[in-house]
Amino acid sequence: MESEGPPESVSSEKSVFFSQQEEDDEEGAAQEPEETVATNPLLQPALTGDIAGLQKIFEDPENPHHEQAMQLLLEEDIVGRNLLYAACMAGQSDVIRALAKYGVNLNEKTTRGYTLLHCAAAWGRLETLKVLVELDVDIEALNFREERARDVAARYSQTECVEFLDWADARLALKKYITKVSLAITDTEKAPGKLLKEDKNTVLNACRAKNEWLESHTEASINDIFEQKQLLEDIVTPILIKMTTPRQVKSAKSVISHGQKRSQEYTFY
Template sequence: MESEGPPESESSEKSIFFSQQEEEEEDDNEEEEESKEAEETATINPLLPPALTGDVEGLQKIFEDPENPHHEQAMQLLLEEDIVGRNLLYAACMAGQSDVIRALAKYGVDLNEKTTRGYTLLHCAAAWGRLETLKALVELDVDIESLNFQEERARDVAARYSQTECVEFLDWADARLALKKYIAKVSAIVTDTAKGPGKLFKEDKNTILNACRIKNEWLETHLEASINELFEQKQQLEDIVTPIFTKMATPRQVKSAKSVLSHGQKRS
């Protein structure tokens, strides 16, 4: 079984990519054979040394210098996977090489791709306690809600390995995402009346859109906002939006009464 947890010792950077603390239910002999196969494959990959040591310039030369002997195969080498589906981006995560992740992201790699057991780069960084790498991945807009084969998010994996700082950061990232998603949801509803619960008056529409704009601007200018502040901003927006949506969904009784009155006058 695949393991995303940290090794007992980090004395050898290269061992990071191959040797990890295994889950209790794993067959040790089978895993040992798999690790040996993975090591034999990965040691010939010329991207591995710069990925583990943070040599961003060395990686860029391989990707961008046509004269480099590995240039044409650079992307293939980057995406080359071991037997459990980990490529060199996972090696960089385990080694905590945030700048390497940022550099490689520019070449169009999928930062949300999963291993055979559903682990993402974020899961990996969380398990190994690589806080700065987690921050880099979140800045790169990875999916923080992605689940592994045990239905765990990266936050859950961090908690399982007692990576307290990572848990706290991912809780913060989740609160920030919740506000962003709510703003996007509300904006989509008011700009597409077919999705809304009823007719939206122009004044109410402008009120909501203006509130959403203000909250988006707040997010952009308060990058270090606390979890409580993020929750407060979301609640403030809900306090504006909810009464309007409730009014939209409520039958307009006044109009119905006028209609009845008009009908009665015609009969008389």
């Protein structure tokens, strides 16, 4: 990639990544053949943040590389990395955001299971992490070491990235809980217990309120998020317990006994 003339810092960082991120891999620090990289017109704008240059290639039918734009973008090296990974290494968050609208798979993995999120985490590219999470990438994806991006950030002592991914994980946990509860409440046919309409509305309204809270509190702390999840659990848990408690069905004997008792009461009066 250096043959296209990116800044020296980008070149040196790239070489560090190839030895660092794939350490212990049999593929090691293998790079793309120079002749292949040198002919890729997307490299320079991807590494320098030239959004207009990228858009011209992707959107201008008159551009000589227009028809091959997606192929050029997704062209991989020997370990499965494309130019999106180069953009991550260079911290070009706007490039990632711009290219996402062309339908690229932001959860694609290398041969060792590294995603773009893993890459950004290893390099300490906090703003790139934020963009990827905003674009709903899978923050739970595992590499060949069974590591999430958060684990990779911790391994390379990227403290800010660890803190951000912990925050993102807390938000995801609340979202998943809301979804789980909503599905459980609406699928009452599978519930052995009785669900009153009032209980159903209580839960659905609580879930809706927490979704709105998440949307309106994008800067909330981890503690705030945990607190909101606990408040929701306090509302939902008693109702879910009621749902999972089997209905009590009276036996024929108890019904007859009850009828006889009522009959005796009427006779007494």
